[in-house]
Amino acid sequence: MLDKxxxxxxxxxxxxxxxxxxxxxxxxxxxxxxxxxxxRASYEAYEKLPPDSLILMSIDYGPSTAVELEPMAxxxxxxxxxHNQKVAFMALYPEGQALxxxxxxxxxxxxxxxxxxxxxxxxxxxxxxxxxPLKMGLDFRGQFPTDTRGTPLSDVDMLRNLxxxxxFALVATYSAGFPGALEHIRITASEYGMPxxxxxxxxQTPQYFPYYDSKQIVGLIGGLRGAAEYEKLSGFTGTATGxxxxxxxAHFTVxxxxxxxxxxxxxxxxxxxxx
Amino acid sequence: xxxxxxxxxxxxxxxSFLTVCVFSFLLGDNPFYKFAExxxxxxxxxxxxxxxxxxxxxxxxxxxxxxxxxxxxxxxxLGVMLLFQLSSKTSWVSRWPLCFLVGMYAGLxxxxxxxxxxxxxxxxxxxxxxxxxxxxxxxxxxxxxxxILVFGLLTGMIYFYFSxxxxxxxxxxxxxxxxxxxxxxxxxxxxxxxxARISLLxxxxxxxxxxxxxxxxxxxxxx
Numbered sequence: 097m098l099d100k101x102x103x104x105x106x107x108x109x110x111x112x113x114x115x116x117x118x119x120x121x122x123x124x125x126x127x128x129x130x131x132x133x134x135x136r137a138s139y140e141a142y143e144k145l146p147p148d149s150l151i152l153m154s155i156d157y158g159p160s161t162a163v164e165l166e167p168m169a170x171x172x173x174x175x176x177x178x179h180n181q182k183v184a185f186m187a188l189y190p191e192g193q194a195l196x197x198x199x200x201x202x203x204x205x206x207x208x209x210x211x212x213x214x215x216x217x218x219x220x221x222x223x224x225x226x227x228x229p230l231k232m233g234l235d236f237r238g239q240f241p242t243d244t245r246g247t248p249l250s251d252v253d254m255l256r257n258l259x260x261x262x263x264f265a266l267v268a269t270y271s272a273g274f275p276g277a278l279e280h281i282r283i284t285a286s287e288y289g290m291p292x293x294x295x296x297x298x299x300q301t302p303q304y305f306p307y308y309d310s311k312q313i314v315g316l317i318g319g320l321r322g323a324a325e326y327e328k329l330s331g332f333t334g335t336a337t338g339x340x341x342x343x344x345x346a347h348f349t350v351x352x353x354x355x356x357x358x359x360x361x362x363x364x365x366x367x368x369x370x371x
Numbered sequence: 372x373x374x375x376x377x378x379x380x381x382x383x384x385x386x387s388f389l390t391v392c393v394f395s396f397l398l399g400d401n402p403f404y405k406f407a408e409x410x411x412x413x414x415x416x417x418x419x420x421x422x423x424x425x426x427x428x429x430x431x432x433x434x435x436x437x438x439x440x441x442x443x444x445x446x447x448x449l450g451v452m453l454l455f456q457l458s459s460k461t462s463w464v465s466r467w468p469l470c471f472l473v474g475m476y477a478g479l480x481x482x483x484x485x486x487x488x489x490x491x492x493x494x495x496x497x498x499x500x501x502x503x504x505x506x507x508x509x510x511x512x513x514x515x516x517x518x519i520l521v522f523g524l525l526t527g528m529i530y531f532y533f534s535x536x537x538x539x540x541x542x543x544x545x546x547x548x549x550x551x552x553x554x555x556x557x558x559x560x561x562x563x564x565x566x567a568r569i570s571l572l573x574x575x576x577x578x579x580x581x582x583x584x585x586x587x588x589x590x591x592x593x594x
Binding site for chain 2: 107110113114117118121122160162163164190191193220221222223226227230281282283285286287297298299301302306309310311312318319320321335338339342343346347350
C-alpha cells in the first residue's frame with residue numbers, strides 16, 4: 097500500500113490538481129482577500145490623481161500571461177475611467193498591441209460614454225526595448241508621431257498639448273517579461289524620474305520587490321493574487337477574485353501532496369530500518 | 372449574452388480543441404499535441420513577421436524612404452547585411468551589424484543598469500540598525516526587519532565570496548547561514564512560480580467556463 101501510494105501514477109496527481117481548480121471555479125465561496133501594501137500603493141497612485149490627468153499604460157504581455165495581467169490592467173483602466181482620467185496605451189511587447197485592442201473593447205462596454213481620442217488612445221507597439229522609453233523622454237512625438245489609426249498626436253484631443261513624457265502624471269506597466277518592466281524601471285522611472293506602477297506575473301514578482309522597497313517604483317501588483325487584491329480595493333468585478341479561490345485550493349492541494357509524500361517517504365524509511 | 376457570430380463560434384471551437392490538444396501531453400506525447408505545437412509555432416512566426424513589418428520595417432524604413440529621408444538607408448543596409456549570415460561564405464558581413472547591435476546595447480545597459488540596478492539598490496540596502504518611527508519613538512518591528520535584511524545580505528554575499536576558504540566563524544558559519552538565506556529566498560520564489568503555473572491552468576478553465584460553455588448553451592438553446 098505504502099509503495100503504491102509513493103509510486104502513484106502522476107496522471108492521478110494531475111487529475112487531483114485539475115479538480116482542485118475546477119470545483120472552486122464552479123462553486124465560489126467568497127474567501128477573504130487581504131490587501132498587501134504594495135498593491136494598495138498602486139491603487140493609491142491612480143486614486144490620488146485629479147480628473148483629466150494623463151496616464152501612460154504600457155501593455156507588455158501576450159495572451160499566455162493575460163490571465164494574470166489583464167485583470168489588473170482592466171481594473172486600473174476602469175478606475176481611471178471612473179475618475180475621468182485619460183489613458184494612453186502603448187506596448188514594448190509585440191503581442192501587446194492586440195491585447196490593448198481587447199482592453200479598449202472592454203472599456204467601451206463598461207463605459208459607453210467614454211470616447212476614443214478623448215478619454216483613451218492607442219499608441220501601439222514600438223520595437224526597440226530600452227531605446228523606446230529613452231526616446232519617449234527626449235522627444236515623445238518623435239517616438240509616437242501618430243496613434244495606431246494614423247492620426248497625428250496633435251490631432252488627438254487628449255494629447256493635443258503633449259510633447260514630453262513628463263506631462264504624464266503616472267506611468268504603469270503590466271509586464272510579462274522582456275521587454276517590459278525592467279526597461280521602464282531603468283529608463284522611465286530611474287532616468288526620467290516618472291512615478292511608475294508595475295504589474296507583473298507571479299514568477300517575476302520576487303524580482304521586483306527590491307525596486308518597491310527602494311522606492312524606485314511607486315507600487316507593485318504581483319500575479320493573480322495581486323490582481324484580486326486590486327479588484328477588492330477598486331470594487332471592480334473581474335476574473336481575478338474568482339480565480340484566486342481556485343488558486344488557494346490548488347495551493348492547499350499541492351502543499352498537502354508535498355506533505356503527504358514526505359510522510360510516506362519517512363514511513364518507508366522507518367519500515368526499512370525495522371526490517 | 373449577445374448572440375455569437377459564426378466566426379466567433381468557429382474561433383471558440385478551434386481554441387477549445389487546441390487547448391485539449393495541449394493538455395493531452397499530460398497523458399504522454401501524441402499526434403494531437405504535436406499538431407497543436409506545430410500550429411502554435413507557425414502562427415507565432417507569422418504573427419511576428421507581420422508585427423515586424425508593420426511595426427518596424429514599414430514606419431521606420433519604407434515610409435521614411437518614400438518621404439526621401441535617406442538616413443533610413445543605414446538601418447536598411449545593416450538589416451540586409453544581417454541576412455548574409457545565411458551563407459557560411461558571406462557570414463563575415465553580418466558581423467558588422469552584430470557589432471553595432473552589441474555595442475549599442477552594451478552602452479545603453481552599462482549606463483542605465485549601473486544607476487537603476489546597482490547604485491540605487493546598494494543605497495536602499497543601507498538601513499539603520501536602530502529604527503525610529505515618525506513620532507521619534509523606537510520602532511521594534513522595522514529594527515528587526517532591518518537586522519534581518521543586513522544579516523541576510525552579508526551572509527548571502529559571504530557564500531558567494533570564494534577568495535578565502537569557507538572556514539572559521541566569519542566565513543565558515545557565515546557561508547552556511549548564507550545558504551539558508553538563499554534557500555528561503557529561492558523557496559519564496561518557487562512559491563510564486565507555482566502560483567503562476569496554476570494561474571495558467573485557471574486561465575484555460577475560465578475560458579471553458581466563461582466563453583466556451585455559454586457558446587454551447589447558446590447553440591443548444593438556439594439563441
